[in-house]
Amino acid sequence: MSSFTHSLKLVLAPPHPAGRPFLIVSGVVAVLGLVLGLALPSTTAWVVAVLAFVFFLFCLYFFRDPERLPSLLPGxxxxxxxxxxxxxxxxxxxxxxxxxxxxxxxxxxxxxxxxxxxxxxxxxxxxxxxxxxxxxxxxxxxxxxxxxxxxxxxxxxxxxxxxxxxxxxxxxxxxxxxxxxxxxxxxxxxxxxxxxxxxxxxxxxxxxxxxxxxxxxxxxxxxxxxxxxx
Structure with a gap:
């Protein structure tokens, strides 16, 4: 496996369950901000949507939980x-x-x-x-x-x-x-x-x-x- 592929798998690893509340809340806020920004339109709603989406991406990265393979060597x-x-x-x-x-x-x-x-x-x-x-x-x-x-x-x-x-x-x-x-x-x-x-x-x-x-x-x-x- 190349170093690029390994790094990509690390970044795209699924999130740990502890991160789900943060992902759900930030995702919902981002969607609501987007909907309000399109419907009103509202600059504030767009700002909230962008900030919530950025936080969503950060949490997706922070809570990543990649698989690890410990050595089989004893002791x-x-x-x-x-x-x-x-x-x-x-x-x-x-x-x-x-x-x-x-x-x-x-x-x-x-x-x-x-x-x-x-x-x-x-x-x-x-x-x-x-x-x-x-x-x-x-x-x-x-x-x-x-x-x-x-x-x-x-x-x-x-x-x-x-x-x-x-x-x-x-x-x-x-x-x-x-x-x-x-x-x-x-x-x-x-x-x-x-x-x-x-x-x-x-x-x-x-x-x-x-x-x-x-x-x-x-x-x-x-x-x-x-x-x-x-």
């Missing part, structure tokens, strides 16, 4: 989201997840409004705990966003008993974290578990003894880019 950890790595370091996972206070490697991925915002499971694992923490809406790319921003964390248990975590973090613009995972559910690697609307960050806490294979500045493809080996 790998893949990116839980698209975006750019902004932090790599050893810190303790959020206290509410109950994974202890011992530091472990964390990889923080920042998602701009141009990135795919669907979150995917980094490994095949059982969700043992889901903890929501109400917080602020600082720029998600800064380090303190992990502690201060609104977040939703998932504690994961691998088949061999080791633990890790993935945390959805709201950002400066993002105000809505969606997660359809349930405690006790088992997910396969690369499987969708949620989405964050309009810019955000996703943090991954690796199992103890596992080191990251990526560095700050690298671009991630959710569900495909290998972050570590178990």
């Amino acid at each position: 790998i950890v893949v990116a839980p989201a698209d975006g750019k790595v902004v932090l790599v370091g050893q810190v303790a996972p959020p206290a509410e997840l109950g994974l202890g206070i011992e530091p472990r490697w964390r990889i923080a991925i920042f998602l701009s409004v141009l990135d795919v915002h669907v979150n995917r499971m980094p490994v095949a694992a059982e969700v043992t705990r889901i903890a929501y923490h109400k917080g602020q809406f600082l720029n998600a790319s800064v380090d303190k966003a992990s502690d201060l921003n609104e977040r939703n964390g998932l504690a994961l248990r691998l088949a061999d008993g080791r633990t890790m975590a993935v945390v959805q973090i709201a950002g400066l613009i993002a105000r809505r974290i969606l997660c359809h995972a349930k405690e006790g559910a088992f997910f396969t690697i690369g499987e969708r578990f949620g989405i964050i609307r309009f810019g955000s960050r996703t943090d991954l806490y690796l199992p103890h003894g596992v080191e990251p294979l990526v560095r700050v500045g690298q671009t991630m493809i959710g569900g495909e880019t290998v972050l570590a080996r178990l």
